[in-house]
């Protein structure tokens with residue numbers, strides 16, 4: 310059995326038990342069905358966090374004209390080359406030029422023009438003496454220069470930052486704030502970028518309360534919807550809040566159909582296990598092309614993925630995460646975030662993984678599964694990443710896991726002894 314056949318398909322009836330598959334297999338299957346979204350023109354300010362879909366060729370030089378790197382005096386270098394503290398050179402100041410201004414005065418040898426940082430270097434001048442090496446005389450009519458000056462000193466040449474016609478960024482470049490700044494500097498007002506995925510998030514369960522009202526017997530306050538909206542946004546997508554949906558098949562179907570009409574992906578939590586009210590399973594099994602997976606990991610063993618037909622012949626990926634909050638978190642990190650980042654066109658879709666030192670023992674029982682334990686990571690004096698367990702590791706204990714900044718991958722067996730090596734996925738560094 311290989312590929313798709315190993316993944317268990319939907320059945321409207323409950324109780325479908327599939328083979329347990331490896332995480333890599335589940336991930337490959339999901340990734341193969343989440344291609345990058347189409348690209349479009351985006352204003353460079355709105356492109357931060359997006360990925361360029363076409364190379365950007367600079368249309369202009371930066372800087373566009375030779376300008377001064379300092380506040381000082383524009384001069385002809387050869388006319389005062391030998392100035393020094395013991396033998397300063399004195400000369401008339403024949404004009405002034407500030408940033409944003411310009412002067413038509415052509416500088417002659419033996420003259421100076423007062424110049425500010427960023428102002429165009431006047432014609433004839435070929436160097437700037439910084440003000441710290443000068444003394445103002447006669448109310449600014451003359452200046453004494455103490456330092457020696459070489460041709461080109463403190464002059465920023467045309468195109469020293471960017472040459473017009475060069476390819477600044479290839480397709481696939483992530484637009485960071487600095488990249489956006491450079492785009493602005495070359496007047497690349499609109500760039501072609503992969504669309505930011507709009508991701509609908511909903512949570513299911515009749516027990517869930519999200520409006521602050523007093524809890525009735527059997528009710529709990531929801532946490533997954535709030536968490537997943539944050540995770541989706543943090544992954545660089547636009548999170549669309551579809552709220553809590555009751556365990557009602559007709560209602561869930563209409564919410565899902567509305568969602569795929571306007572969104573590029575849907576993330577649900579809850580209702581994908583073996584319970585009698587697992588309506589996500591029932592509804593998606595009927596209306597979407599779903600695979601119900603049992604993955605050899607803990608937490609987050611159940612996971613559903615499929616495609617739901619949307620208007621304009623689009624097929625929208627649907628990620629069915631488990632309801633237990635820690636399972637939903639781990640499932641998102643392992644199987645949803647990389648897929649969403651791929652849809653957004655990122656070349657690097659994964660969190661960084663490093664080999665760390667486990668300061669605590671990360672003990673576990675052998676059960677054929679890969680365990681993902683939530684840990685706190687920090688840099689030790691030895692320059693290596695060290696991790697300690699966040700404590701409670703139950704899949705319902707989100708409070709402990711909320712303090713994790715890394716997830717340790719503990720292979721099958723009896724775990725990692727204190728001081729032993731462990732692979733960890735870093736959720737945040739620093």
Ligand code: AMP
Pocket residue numbers: 512513514516517529530531532533534578579580581582584631632633634
């Ligand atoms: P389910 O997958 O629907 O069977 O839910 C598994 C467990 O997760 C149950 O204890 C649910 O009450 C809980 N759960 C489901 N959704 C949420 C949510 N949004 N917030 C907190 N707990 C949830």
Ligand code: MG
Pocket residue numbers: 513514515579580586587632
């Ligand atoms: Mg439920």
